[in-house]
Amino acid sequence: MRYDRLYLSxxxxxxxxxxxxxxxxxxxxxxxxxxxxxGFETDICAAAGVPYCVALSSGTAALHLGLLLLGVGPGDExxxxxxxxxxxxNPIVYCGATPVFVDSEAETWNMCPxxxxxxxxxxxxxxxxxxxxxxxxxxxxxALLPELLAxxxxxxxxxxxxxxxxxGSAWQLQPLGGFGHIGVFSFNGNKxxxxxxxxxxxxxxxxxxxxxxxxxxxxxxxxxxxxxxxxGYNYRLSNILAGIGRGQMELxxxxxxxxxxxxxxxxxxLAGLPGLTVAPATERPGSHSNRWLTTILLNPxxxxxxxxxxxxxxxxxxxxxxxxxxPLHLQPLFADAPMYGGEVCADLFERGLCLPSGTAMxxxxxxxxxxxxxEHLQQATx
Ligand SMILES: *Cc1c(COP(=O)(O)O)cnc(C)c1O
Numbered sequence: 001m002r003y004d005r006l007y008l009s010x011x012x013x014x015x016x017x018x019x020x021x022x023x024x025x026x027x028x029x030x031x032x033x034x035x036x037x038x039g040f041e042t043d044i045c046a047a048a049g050v051p052y053c054v055a056l057s058s059g060t061a062a063l064h065l066g067l068l069l070l071g072v073g074p075g076d077e078x079x080x081x082x083x084x085x086x087x088x089x090n091p092i093v094y095c096g097a098t099p100v101f102v103d104s105e106a107e108t109w110n111m112c113p114x115x116x117x118x119x120x121x122x123x124x125x126x127x128x129x130x131x132x133x134x135x136x137x138x139x140x141x142x143a144l145l146p147e148l149l150a151x152x153x154x155x156x157x158x159x160x161x162x163x164x165x166x167x168g169s170a171w172q173l174q175p176l177g178g179f180g181h182i183g184v185f186s187f188n189g190n191k192x193x194x195x196x197x198x199x200x201x202x203x204x205x206x207x208x209x210x211x212x213x214x215x216x217x218x219x220x221x222x223x224x225x226x227x228x229x230x231x232g233y234n235y236r237l238s239n240i241l242a243g244i245g246r247g248q249m250e251l252x253x254x255x256x257x258x259x260x261x262x263x264x265x266x267x268x269x270l271a272g273l274p275g276l277t278v279a280p281a282t283e284r285p286g287s288h289s290n291r292w293l294t295t296i297l298l299n300p301x302x303x304x305x306x307x308x309x310x311x312x313x314x315x316x317x318x319x320x321x322x323x324x325x326x327p328l329h330l331q332p333l334f335a336d337a338p339m340y341g342g343e344v345c346a347d348l349f350e351r352g353l354c355l356p357s358g359t360a361m362x363x364x365x366x367x368x369x370x371x372x373x374x375e376h377l378q379q380a381t382x
Contacts, residue, residue, distance in 0.1 A: 063087070104344045
């Protein structure tokens with residue numbers, strides 16, 4: 001069946017997911033942790049180039065455990081980009097800590113290393129050292145890792161890497177997710193691969209992985225009865241969903257290749273449209289983005305169209321598009337959180353839009369999006 005509506009980034013299943021799910025049902029092993037879960041974790045380790053992985057119920061759960069493992073607790077501050085999905089920052093609050101937001105740079109749209117240093121220096125001057133640095137690779141684009149990691153090292157800050165959107169992206173041939181003390185992936189329905197809902201935590205540190213597994217399964221002490229000395233969570237992924245994940249992991253290279261093709265198609269074919277640029281356009285040498293979503297910016301000097309007018313116009317053609325993430329320092333939820341800079345990400349939010357980027361899209365679908373964009377932009381510039 002073909003959907004008439006073009007969605008932003010719908011799930012795209014392959015051929016083998018059902019085999020793994022069927023096997024779990026035939027073996028009556030839908031729970032607890034079983035062979036699919038172990039297999040899925042092994043697949044993620046291979047893809048991320050890290051030795052340990054714990055599959056969890058969501059990326060949000062993985063971020064929560066990641067922060068706990070880095071010792072984040074009540075009263076602490078955690079450095080976090082403002083320009084990201086709210087799920088990056090919410091787990092900071094779950095820990096009783098406060099996010100300290102940092103603006104983006106214009107090249108990758110991720111955390112600005114200059115602003116990061118400014119934020120740390122100012123927090124130190126105010127008498128509190130941030131507990132950790134939470135990095136994000138937005139829309140799959142690698143952040144400026146050498147610069148950011150140098151600042152983290154200089155101030156001796158542990159790094160939690162939110163690679164929820166960046167499975168399959170790399171920096172200098174090393175997959176993202178393995179650059180921090182702990183990395184996080186999401187397998188939510190809109191991501192490049194999906195288990196319908198799911199996440200994973202990866203690390204080089206065996207003890208951290210064991211502790212993550214312990215906390216994710218209600219923190220049960222080693223005893224024949226149910227004894228608990230610490231607060232735990234129910235965050236483990238099911239053996240059924242991990243089966244979907246195993247089938248999906250087989251497709252990672254293909255899916256990245258197709259997302260990149262879609263991005264390149266848009267970049268080539270939207271080049272002549274007045275006031276529109278596909279961005280962030282270039283990857284630095286060594287940077288390899290999975291191009292999870294293709295995003296565009298409008299230039300108000302060249303068009304009267306706005307992201308919202310464009311979004312509504314696409315909607316009349318039954319095409320889904322979405323504004324870029326609204327910066328977290330502009331969210332009512334985080335009105336009181338400290339923010340360093342803010343102009344760069346606020347400007348991106350005002351001028352940007354995400355286009356349909358699902359890997360099942362055909363070239364005909366892409367042409368349909370282009371035609372709808374062109375129609376509106378030509379009207380808006382006439
Ligand atoms: C999707 C996403 C998350 C959360 O992942 P879930 O699996 O949906 O909980 C976290 N951070 C970013 C940047 C995301 O895009």
